[in-house]
Amino acid sequence: MSGVPRMQSTAGRLARLGFADGARAERMLAELGPEAGDDPGLLDALVSAAEPDLALSSLVRLADRDPGVLAALRTAPQARARLLEVFGVSAALAEHVVRHPGHWRVLRDPVERPSTAGLRADLLTAVGASPADAEPVATIPKAAALAALRVAYRDRLLHLAARDLAGEAPLNEVTAELSDLAAAALSAGLALARAEVPEFASVSLAVIGMGKCGARELNYVSDVDAVFVAEPRGDVDETTALQIATRLAQGMMQACSASTPEGSLWEVDANLRPEGKNGPLVRTLASHMSYYRRWAKTWEFQALLKARPVAGDLELGGRYAESVNELVWQAATRDNFVEDVQAMRRRVEAHVRVEEAERQIKLGPGGLRDIEFAVQLLQLVHGRHDPLLRRRATLAALAALSRGGYVGRDDAKALAEAYTFLRSVEHLVQLHRLRRTHVVPEDPADLRRIGRALGIGVDPVGEFTSRWRRHAMEARRLHEKLFYRPLLQAVARLPEQEERLSQAAAKARLEALGYTDPEGALRHIAALTSGVSRRAAIQRTLLPVMLGWFADAPDPDAGLLGFRQVSDKLGTTPWYLRLLRDETSAAKAMALLLGTSRYATGLLLHAPEAVMMLGDGSELAVRPKETLLTEVKAGVQRHGDNAESAVVGVRALRRRELFRTAVADLVGRVDIEQVGRALSELNDVTIQAALDAATAKVAMERRGEPPTRFAVIAMGRLGGFECSYGSDADVMFVHAPHEGASEREASEAAHAMANELRRLLALPAPDPPLLIDPDLRPEGRQGPLVRSLASYAAYYRRWSSPWESQALLRARYSAGDAELAAEFTTLIGPLRYPAGGVGDDAVREIRTLKARMEAERLPRGADPALHTKLGRGGLSDVEWVAQLVQLRHAGAVPELRTTRTLEALRAAAGAELLDEADVAVLSEAWLFASRIRDAIMLVRGRAADSIPTAARDRALIARALGYPPGGSEDFVEDYRRATRRARRVMERVFY
Template sequence: MTTVPGRRSSTFTRLLRHGFTDPSAAERLLDLPELSSVRADPVLFDALGATADPDLALHGLVRLVEAEEPDERQILLDTLVTAKPLRDRLLGALGASEALGDHLARHPRDWQVLVTYEATDLHPGVREFEQMLCDVVDPDSLRVAYRRSLLSIAARDVCGTTDVAEVAAELADLATATLRAALAIARADAPSDAAQCRIAVIAMGKCGGHELNYVSDVDVIFVGEPVDGAEESGALQAATRLVAHMMRICSDTTVEGTIWPVDANLRPEGRNGPLVRTVSSHLAYYQRWAKTWEFQALLKARPVAGDPELGAQYLEAVSPLVWQAADRENFVGDVQKMRRRVVDNIPVDRVDRELKLGPGGLRDVEFAVQLLQLVHGRGDSTLRVGSTLEALGALADGGYVGRADAAQLDEAYRFLRAMEHRIQLYRLRRTHMVPEDEADLRRLGRSLGLRTDPVAELNRAWRRHASVVRRLHEKLFYRPLLDAVAQLAPGERRLSAKAAGVRLEALGYADPAAALRHLEALSSGVSRKAAIQRTLLPVLLGWFADSADPDAGLLGFRQVSDALGKTPWYLRLLRDEGAAAENLARVLSAGRLAPDLLMRAPEAVAILGDPEGLKPRSRDHLEQEVLAAVGRAPGAEAAVAVARGVRRRELFRTTAADIIGSYGTEDNPAETDPGALVDRVGSAVTDLNAATLSGALRAAVRERWGSTLPTRFAVIGMGRFGGHELSYGSDADVLFVHQPREGVGEEEASRAANAVVSEMRRLLELPTADPPLLIDADLRPEGKTGPLARTLKSYGAYYRRWSLVWESQALLRAEPMAGDKELGRAFVELVDPLRYPVEGPGDEAVREIRRLKARMESERMPRGADPTLHTKLGRGGLSDVEWTVQLMQMRHGWAEPGLRTTRTREALAAACAADLIPAEEAQMLDEAWVLASRVRNAVMLVRGRPGDTFPSNPRELTAVGRYLGYEEGHVGDMLDDYRRITRRARAVVEERFYGASG
């Protein structure tokens, strides 16, 4: 074939179009006389262009044709052109595997194994492969027959006749047939040894799991027993000689190559142990010495050759041990450490190309699946399968893995295994490294069906699947619930009525019969929901039991599950998302408030599965959400209902964070700084109430005046509200201030402002099951008899003329919370001179403050209350600390900027920094204030209603103790500690507030 210099022939162009990378060399090959009858046939060009590497396929075809006798050569070429199945199979194999091209060049007649295309030929099993190997008489003929069989598997693989799982299973079946043939050769070579012993070959690893690679060590364990009348030691020696010969037959390298190495290092004691053991010897080793990884390896054990009865006997003996392995101490942690060690041992320059062992590789899928099998397979026999993909499907069917997660893992695993297969098929070498050479990557991509830009498409697909595997591996392999399930005792895994009743009583459930009814309702049936809950409940029961009220926790879980059980994400969240299940257990069993909030908004349980979900949201964020929701609502009452919904959800977020921070979970240890917990709750509830008031204000204004009120309006927080120190049950102390807009008379403005206040209060006081938000405006000028809202000018006039010392003290905590921000700042500027008077309050004012405090102590303490345990008015309680700090603020705030804050702890720290109080005394006051605040929060969490003293109910008192960090049975210590801490604080108050040092 000649061409004009400088011009390309039509054949050259055609070759380029069909994917040849070296069309000049291909032209020369097509010009060979041996291909004269087919060189111009378009069918051949199309078939070559469809292969992974057209250049390689053509080169292999030429070598095959050249190796054939002339008569046979023409038969091959004629069949190649007329029979599409053969053409696709043969050229597909030649274009994907240089090694199979070498085999056909040595054994050209073997192409005929690809001719048949019957349905029975599509998925051969062990019997068909044994027939293909039936004529072997020595190791070399076995190697040739093995490669011939491998050719048939590879051809169907590259043509898409079989999928990756079927290919892996066929390779395992071919390995089985090969082991049987090799053992038969070894027996024939040593009949006297064969007469002394029974041998069983147990496949392990990928061969045992029916998921073998093209080139892989075949892991095995050998079992031997003497035949009747034979002496055991002699029989085992004979068996050892036989299996060693069998291993050499498979492993030795000759001109025909190697079949594959047979690896017996998974046997007891590894390479240091005897090659063959009896069943009893294996059993003794596994019962006494085996490590965790050895039971994981036995998960895929399968008898494949030798004496089938002996193989079955071995499997029957060791299988129960496999499904008891997860009972071992630190089982889950051991498996996780083993996986990490594998990754750590990969050389740094190879880790990014390691398809099997690297992060996001095949082993990540396999380890995650095997760990889940071993943990959950103890009680679920459907999980006791060897294949990774079959096991993954069973885990999804049983609810142990989400269907979406399982589908993504299945897809990723198939893709990565297909990559591994095609990489190994090229030269039939054992490798798991993704090549770096462009030509290799191109061939690999094309072999997987990527044709537009094979290299780029391959890299994108590989990275995408590896990322999915890594993410889901981390999610499944390291999820806390898995370790908790693994730690359950055998009797805890099944919820049989009798055993469960005894167990529930031992765990501390006060009403085991009711608990059993809940368990039955939650776990009975064959639904996916019931299956998942059967997995969750044994663990949850233990977490509920680690609380003051296990019964309430279980009841709450049933109520939440009844409400959300048909919601697909709910149980998936508890099973898969970090510490969500443990968080829910802690929240449901900590008292009434959080579960009550959750029952009215069950979808808020999603907060518990989000790592960021327990963080409080900022006031700006909350206000934006509330105002947007109010703006969409059809009327004022609907608007406030929506605002209440936001408040309900955010209160749940705050209570859940508080409970989990106090109790701690495996993923989130308990907060070690009680002050941080108190500050977080106080700030979160304050911001939430401020946002809710903003929503109520917007709703009240919009209902009557549209977008603009005739007067500018602001809500000023007072008391604990202004101090960002609200507890869950606190009222919102407020003042209302307004300023007439330009052109609006003062009387009209006042009517509008007072009407808005009345409407806000009405809307917020509408009947609801949510925790109330009560507005208390009694700190306003003239108290209950004064107008609800005043102008800024009116406040100024009143404070200049009539203000009492207690009003100056109350204004220490005044801070704008809602409404017109500029007006709020103007109010603060107005009252600053009053609350921080230059040179401080006079002696008479100080005496008046002390008289008011003493009067409050004597008159407001509830009758019968223990003054040593009352958190607000009692000895060393909130009032004592706050009045002491406020007196220092009034005296020194004009000179010390740090004291000009509405927050008690912040002001106390500033006073200490300014040397106004010794650090030791400041610490005593702070500790007492934090403890009293925590007790108030605990009472509300436990009882669902506010209280200023410890509960009298023993179970509630225990729950308060658990919140404060006291174990059950130590409530006496809690009360003693409270009295001690507040007694010390009271001593400081006596000195600093009432005494000369004050």
């Protein structure tokens, strides 16, 4: 038993020295034999490793393969320390050494950085090719060559990792050597391909490194991006030469990616070539240039920033790089630059898996791609005027941006530190298993290994996590730091230690971000941020972020102008800037609506306090009609006999609710049917309030209550709960004299009430008007404005025509006496829902009227395919189909008795009167057209029925509808497709 306490003591000592499992460590040390126990230097080297347990277990496996290794390592203490440092981080490199026990001796050599030529010679020699040849060819069997290439590659990787982990190679040296090693492997792979393509001498093939390989900033494990350029030699025709070159390229790619007993190297990714996967693998230089001049998108020029010849014919590769270089630095002047930039950002974000976002050091928030993207974008914007910015590597470009004054020194230093830290973490994560990953592990043991490898001795998990989060937060601020804050420095008095952009550079940056009037934008920025007031100080904090959100909106210039105007109105209000500063969602929503909707901006400028709605998502919920009615009735009563003042209050409420609905619409909180109902009910409430005020005024003038009941009947889109932002209120007025009242007095009072209602709502005001349109009444404009219920009954009994029956399908109660409205709808029931359906003569008349309307009412010059109301497949087509079905069948099918178009269509499908597929087509077209009409009003601030022809207007409307930047043609084509299908259904069903 005397040995037990000693065993526990040794295990405990090992645990205190850093082993996770002291007892297991003691057993493994015992397996190494007494020689290990007598070697204090061995234990010191193990304890110094990032993960001592991993280093020890790997050493035990190596000793099993080579029993003499401990003695050999004891004679080379520096090599042993390096080897165990690698073993404590990389299980994969340890596995390589265990498979090839003698290869640890590469660490006995002088630890010097190998030359690019030396790396190429090593890997070419491994496949039996002579480095001295202009076009080396592999001479050993392919299987052996592939295995030898992988062994030689990992030997060089082992040598580099040892220097890296010992702190003997800075990050830029590590990434450059990894890139040179990859280029050497590509050369060896090409030598292998030449051995299988005897005609290789008939073609010149250049391998262009792209991405991190091209920039000499490659990771330990990464796909290698490449593009291939070829030219024929001698008398070989171009087609044959490209076929030979393609076989060479494919053979080279396969040599690098093929699985062998020694594993594989990495994939060669050629998807950055013109046309991506769909394009030919190899092109001539002329073909490349033709594509880039005619078809390339901005992201392709961003990728070409890093293009560098790495293998094959380097002279041809140099000509390629020189040729594309001329185009790269003109990319920021392209018409679609901003849209392509925004699309690039969305692509990056879309590749992040939600469950990994917080641990993704490449694509996640504050990750490497954030820094790389912003640096590259700044290069594209300013590099066309400043050749010193034309650098491939991120850190070199960031340093050049700082020297040129485009990025502040402190900002550049912080971002360089964040980039270096994140790349170092990425390397440690990848070294462990030599797997392509960019996700920080969650296991505390893995975090401990990473922390210790970074040199953190005390609390490696906690301190590493803290440093990582701090650097990620700093990187996440890069968009503000690199793009927007310097714009403020160009126009405002900011701390003197900050570099200042020139006016020209500031304008260039604003243009690149999508501002079409950069001089105006700079004036707005100056007005908002200049001075020493608290307001200016908060604006200097807010604007860098707001400018980015405006740039993401369809119309950045309008967004910034609107923000200045609202800020001028509310700038001294204490809650306004505090809300935007403290509530990110409110500021972002404000930027979106100001940069998208002139209509919403106009509403906000006349009621800027409505900004408060943006701070709470629940405030954007549509308010119930009953709540609004209670509020407006109370307001009318407060104003007593002053009808004008009462209606001013009502219109203010309407403005507020229009703004609420518009914002909810723009941010996607409500769909188009909900928007139509909300706007229609708001119009009902407005009419009711104006009617209350008009009734009170008429009563005062008559010195008594009006001698008649009065109701407003909603018609048209108002009746169908389908109002848009620019809709008039189609109505009819009906009255019924009180018992004992004379017809004349009742009629005069009713006319007075109707005229006063219209006058009050037509009073000049800054609010969007609600125009009352009574032209759907019997006899139209020639008929009396108001009729009694009895008069309506007499008219409909004698003179009613099919179009009036059709119009009455939309009739419903809007305001006034609800019982009278119910009596009216009972009266018109047999007209709009005839028991046996309308007769054939009436159907012919309706069809004739529809044809006349298409021929006569479409505005001159309007494109019938793009007119949302009267055009082919538009609103009118769909509505007339629904209404004809109602006139023919609603008498027998109660479900058809609705004033709403889509409800009528769904009921028709449910009653098997229309095919469900036809209803789906019609509904899609109707919803699309309705959304477009609303979007036109929201974007332009004025109503229109046609999709505009101007490209800019189309682009803004497409963005408001949710299409991505550059999606205006898709938007128009989608509409044409939907309406063509609806027109076919309409012609088949209606006619």
